[in-house]
Amino acid sequence: MNINQFDQPVGEALPHWKPVARPPCAPIPGQHCLLLPLSVDHTEPLFQAFMQAPDDRDWTWLSAERPASLPQMQRWIADKVADAALVAFTVCSLNHQPCGVVCFASIEPEHGTIEIGHVTWSPLMQRSVMGSEAIFLLLQQAFSLGYRRVAWRCDSTNVASRRAAERLGFRFEGRFRQVMTRKQRNRDTDWLSIIDSEWPEVRRALSAWLSAGNFTAGGQQTRPLSACFADVNPPDANATIPER
Template identity: 35%
Template sequence: MTQLVTPIVTIPIDQQVGETVLNWIPRPHQLDNPQCTILQGQYCRLELLNSKTNDTIIQQLYDAFKPTEHTHFTYLHYGPFQIVDEFKEFIRFKELPSCDTVFYSIIVNNIAVGFIGFLRINQDHGKIEIGHVNFSPQLLHIRSATEANYLLLQYAFDILCYRRVEWTCYSLNTKSRRPALRLGYQYEGISLKSEVCKGRSRDNAVYSIVDNEWILSKQEFQRWLSPENFDSHGQQSTKPNNAQINQRKKGNTDVV
């Protein structure tokens, strides 16, 4: 079916407006592209996580988070899960169209060690969020964790041609806010009283990368993820520089 191109509206009076977006059409949904099932990287792969996922993968994820569940789910709306069937039901629920979520399991050495996803998918305006970032201890401080984020950013910008990717997290969750900056997201501010999470008021910190920033950010991801940047023990030779290469105004973060 042919998609309608958004018309350009002429402003008849002296008012400031944004730049013209020529030939704009809504962006495809993440699940509409044949590449969506598996996103393959050098150190990990992302596989769709839904009700059709193999029970072995579900069990691996459940087991990976179990040792740290007492702290791991503090800032999330869901969890901890008492039994694996409860985790399965959560995945099935998030698969509903009303949840507007696409989950991926993160596979390293053929074992599921975390999951990540797209949410708040706005096709009309080319805006999407990367969230539900759940890294088990096996993923902490290794390059697969960075690559998992890169694979989703690459899919959103290069394949689906979205204009904006967001990262939103609990403002008190410094373990989520620091990685956002490290990955090249730019801090935009605090949205006060955004949600009620497990009976508590939640302020959200908002970050983003936009399409014209992605060009340089992608190059830096590729440089850092190159095998030549790691020694035989997997230790990095240089640190990622995504936080410095963006062209937005610097000094706009209050992370301590």
């Protein structure tokens, strides 16, 4: 515990801390996908990608409804591009097919905190490694810029979103009750994060899982991500196993 001159507990000293840079809106290449700056030029392919879904269930927890026409899709994209609080990306396949959207949000360079949000995947990304790598690429960029914390938040009823974040190494922090209303419903928000001291371990596990050698020519994983996390953080062999 750190104690100040008044004999009070205080946080860890950061004598060398300096504000970090805002993430650039520039392409980020990966092994399985490509992040490109979101553009209204992506309107038609993104509209076609989202319309692959038979219904609107993927939009239940999002602030917007699924755009039902090209003009609506263009406005949805234009709003994100124009929002100075976001750094917005289109998730593309390696052949540059737009398949989804993801953003940096709640960017606070002075504190070194940032959030990954506005995650909107189309059916073209389901059962593929693209979504996981897209998040990995954003994590990698944030921590390489010197950010101390990358957050993830989701509706507490969106169990799939929380599980996806935890699978990628985010740790659950807590629940903010009645934090907002959305689509005429109450929303409690679950918060998760990865901090800089945890990132090296998370990076090793994700890098090992995403490596080309871990996937077959048909895109099937050889080893699950959980096994890669176990490799970098093996269980304590001397730990006492509780009785059941």
